Amino acid sequence: MSGRLALIGLGPGDARYVTPQAEAALAAADALYGYGPYLDRVAPRPQQTRHPSDNREEGARAGAALARAAEGARVALVSGGDPGVFAMAAAVCEAIEAGPPAWRDLDVEIVPGVTAMLAVAARVGAPLGHDFCVLSLSDNLKPWSLVERRLAAAAEGGFVLAIYNPVSRARPLQLGTAFAELRRHLPAATPVVFGRAVGRADESIAVTTLADADGVPADMATLVIVGSAETRLVPRAGRNPLVYTPRSAQGVSA
Amino acid sequence: MSGRLALIGLGPGDARYVTPQAEAALAAADALYGYGPYLDRVAPRPQQTRHPSDNREEGARAGAALARAAEGARVALVSGGDPGVFAMAAAVCEAIEAGPPAWRDLDVEIVPGVTAMLAVAARVGAPLGHDFCVLSLSDNLKPWSLVERRLAAAAEGGFVLAIYNPVSRARPLQLGTAFAELRRHLPAATPVVFGRAVGRADESIAVTTLADADGVPADMATLVIVGSAETRLVPRAGRNPLVYTPRSAQGVSA
Numbered sequence: 001m002s003g004r005l006a007l008i009g010l011g012p013g014d015a016r017y018v019t020p021q022a023e024a025a026l027a028a029a030d031a032l033y034g035y036g037p038y039l040d041r042v043a044p045r046p047q048q049t050r051h052p053s054d055n056r057e058e059g060a061r062a063g064a065a066l067a068r069a070a071e072g073a074r075v076a077l078v079s080g081g082d083p084g085v086f087a088m089a090a091a092v093c094e095a096i097e098a099g100p101p102a103w104r105d106l107d108v109e110i111v112p113g114v115t116a117m118l119a120v121a122a123r124v125g126a127p128l129g130h131d132f133c134v135l136s137l138s139d140n141l142k143p144w145s146l147v148e149r150r151l152a153a154a155a156e157g158g159f160v161l162a163i164y165n166p167v168s169r170a171r172p173l174q175l176g177t178a179f180a181e182l183r184r185h186l187p188a189a190t191p192v193v194f195g196r197a198v199g200r201a202d203e204s205i206a207v208t209t210l211a212d213a214d215g216v217p218a219d220m221a222t223l224v225i226v227g228s229a230e231t232r233l234v235p236r237a238g239r240n241p242l243v244y245t246p247r248s249a250q251g252v253s254a
Numbered sequence: 255m256s257g258r259l260a261l262i263g264l265g266p267g268d269a270r271y272v273t274p275q276a277e278a279a280l281a282a283a284d285a286l287y288g289y290g291p292y293l294d295r296v297a298p299r300p301q302q303t304r305h306p307s308d309n310r311e312e313g314a315r316a317g318a319a320l321a322r323a324a325e326g327a328r329v330a331l332v333s334g335g336d337p338g339v340f341a342m343a344a345a346v347c348e349a350i351e352a353g354p355p356a357w358r359d360l361d362v363e364i365v366p367g368v369t370a371m372l373a374v375a376a377r378v379g380a381p382l383g384h385d386f387c388v389l390s391l392s393d394n395l396k397p398w399s400l401v402e403r404r405l406a407a408a409a410e411g412g413f414v415l416a417i418y419n420p421v422s423r424a425r426p427l428q429l430g431t432a433f434a435e436l437r438r439h440l441p442a443a444t445p446v447v448f449g450r451a452v453g454r455a456d457e458s459i460a461v462t463t464l465a466d467a468d469g470v471p472a473d474m475a476t477l478v479i480v481g482s483a484e485t486r487l488v489p490r491a492g493r494n495p496l497v498y499t500p501r502s503a504q505g506v507s508a
Binding site: 009017019021058082083084085086090091097104108111115118119126127128132134142150153159235236237245246249 | 490
């Protein structure tokens with residue numbers, strides 16, 4: 001009997017975002033692994049074991065799932081959003097590289113999903129409609145100087161910026177520091193979008209400017225999009241404005 | 255009767271990638287608009303009219319769909335992948351901004367989907383596992399000098415790079431020019447992934463290096479991922495290597 005591991009992206013919120021490919025991979029599993037709140041999104045099935053773990057245990061979770069697959073089980077490891085974007089796929093690849101040689105022979109299927117930036121962008125228009133950069137603001141695994149260099153490179157290059165992991169309890173000040181760095185490169189009126197818990201019952205969306213962005217609360221469930229100098233607002237009566245980045249660009253921002 | 259427009263992402267290939275949210279929006283429509291090959295992916299329903307158009311007609315297609323919605327119809331405009339990433343959402347926002355004021359009062363729902371880079375990344379591991387940039391290589395709507403500046407900014411910033419629209423019949427040489435520019439900033443051994451028609455019957459995946467990337471054919475259905483200096487390969491017997499970018503970074507690439 002040969003085991004296998006499916007890494008499954010559940011999308012940003014409820015079952016509306018779960019693809020048929022993800023549903024099929026969930027249904028085929030003997031054992032489910034994942035961060036507890038993501039596992040809670042998956043309906044229980046008889047004969048499936050469930051192995052929830054904490055948020056900061058990506059490496060241990062990947063190793064446990066791989067070890068179970070190497071024993072012959074059909075294992076599903078679930079991620080919110082897409083497993084390849086600041087989620088479990090990189091942790092699994094790291095574990096395979098460092099682990100027993102037999103792990104390289106496992107069937108590993110990665111099932112993509114709708115990652116948070118796509119869901120937030122869809123709520124407001126098309127802020128990612130032109131070239132953009134995607135950056136985690138966490139400095140748990142990289143030096144803050146590198147974060148700042150990348151913020152500057154993105155802004156100078158005229159890229160829109162999608163920011164994951166903007167804030168945590170251990171890092172309450174970094175988003176403000178990032179906005180201050182970006183103000184050195186971008187106009188004060190640059191649109192900024194905060195999307196929190198998109199696709200869930202407690203979803204909230206805020207559209208503001210880089211000048212006023214410090215006033216909007218954010219947490220680890222928030223995805224922030226900072227426009228380029230070309231990003232535009234279309235006011236609408238009684239609704240949030242549309243926020244979009246035109247398909248054409250002249251490079252005015254650098 | 256008040257019309258509405260749903261902009262629907264079908265994902266990169268077949269029905270496995272179509273979310274329940276997208277299915278529901280398709281089922282609720284009176285009229286379907288889209289690039290012909292994308293419309294062909296949608297099963298016909300009685301009482302639905304279908305309005306296919308050509309690839310280069312985004313602005314006209316957006317205007318036609320909005321005009322029909324303004325007449326009171328429930329219109330669905332389909333995109334491959336995600337509508338917000340080099341697809342129809344920006345064209346619709348542009349048309350709303352430039353069009354009759356009544357278009358701003360329409361209900362516009364954008365349904366996100368799995369965009370090509372996520373599907374290609376999932377096929378090979380986790381190349382987008384750390385910070386990355388997303389760039390269209392088309393210079394139909396921006397000067398080539400801006401493309402080159404962004405390639406340099408992405409490479410110098412140590413970002414992985416996902417390249418959309420790498421080649422067309424009118425632009426056969428630009429991908430090679432881009433690789434030459436990137437070789438000025440990145441090691442020759444930097445992993446490069448070509449994913450063509452992922453999720454479709456004629457899917458192909460190639461993993462090579464920046465030094466050898468010119469030898470791999472590409473067309474408009476190809477998505478190219480160029481690693482950073484930190485992107486790694488994990489060899490596997492009898493399969494493509496895993497390609498991944500570690501979650502931790504030291505900024506060695508700049």
